[in-house]
Amino acid sequence: MPLEWIGISVLWTFLYGYIIVASIDFGAGFFSYYSYLTKKEHVVNKIIDRYLSPVWEVTNVFLIFFIVGIVGFFPDTAYYYGTALLIPGGIALILLTIRGSFYAFANYGGRDSKFFLFLYGMTGLFIPAALSTGLTISEGGFIVKNGEKIEFLGGALFRSPYSWTVVFLAIVSILYISASFLTYYANKAGDVPASEQLRKYSLFWSGPTILASVLVFWGLSHHNPIHFEKAWNISWVFICSFLCFLAAVYLIWKRKFLGFSFIAVMMQFAFAFFGYGYSHLPYLLYPYITLQSGLTNSTMGWALVLAFIAGLVLLIPSLVLLMWLFLFNAKYIRNEK
DSSP: OOHHHHHHHHHHHHHHHHHHHHHHHHHHHHHHHHHHHTTOHHHHHHHHHHHHHHHGGGTTHHHHHHHHHHHHHOTHHHHHHHHHTHHHHHHHHHHHHHHHHHHHHGGGTGGGOHHHHHHHHHHHHHHHHHHTHHHHHTTSSSEEEETTEEEEOHHHHHHOHHHHHHHHHHHHHHHHHHHHHHHHHHHHTTOHHHHHHHHHHHHHHHHHHHHHHHHHHHHHHHHOHHHHHHHHHTHHHHHHHHHHHHHHHHHHHHTOOHHHHHHHHHHHHHHHHHHHHHHHTTEEETTTEEHHHHOOOHHHHHHHHHHHHHHHHHHHHHHHHHIIIIITOHHHHTTOO
């Protein structure tokens, strides 16, 4: 397999991992604040806190791997995206800092503060909205190269219907993914009231998720017909994604096999995400960067591959140990230890 395909496959896998793990985290923050507003914090917040306590510190590891990797494998992305993502990337960094501050001060009264809870809940929505602009910009039409100067068309991005459909999808997806996982987590803990409440959230946000997906395809067909045609040629991938969605919703609705229902949710987004990525290739940024034109030299590329393999050797066992000790440990989930 060519080096550029190995590189983008590894990076896309890390980004998918970040989407799943971060979505659970971001959505949990919003549900924590929403339950406070609706006077139901006593129902769901114990489950949310039990999940977040051991997990929040490792969430951004996937994002860091992706950012370092994309610049290392494809240096031209820093040149083009550096200007375009300065504002949304800066906003996301500030919001991540605020969110990290909440975790740091949670044990000193942060969880009982209305203001901190508000920041905690809202950053869970605004961070994915800000980060999603990177995918929108990659479709072209928002960056113009005049000689050696890169001009970012921020006004065009703000006015683009496609841009807002992507933001809408990012927000509703994190709520759907998070609620689906937390439903399973609460059920495993034997917390029936929390499981029922989170189940309602999951079923509620499933509809907007599919609606947003349809709107994104509609927006893409108008904004980048070339990419839309490539996606249409592998439509079976997105059909599989929809079938996984139906399976997940059915199992959650029936309160059966909730662990398998979340696996179906993960497969739903895996089919859609990797299908989107494959149909986007060979472009990393329409029409300026392709896999071949943006690739670093082979020596640097293979060194990065080895470094990422070494990182995976360290990361995967650590995540397995974390899940074994906390996420899927029945005594921990039930607060017995």
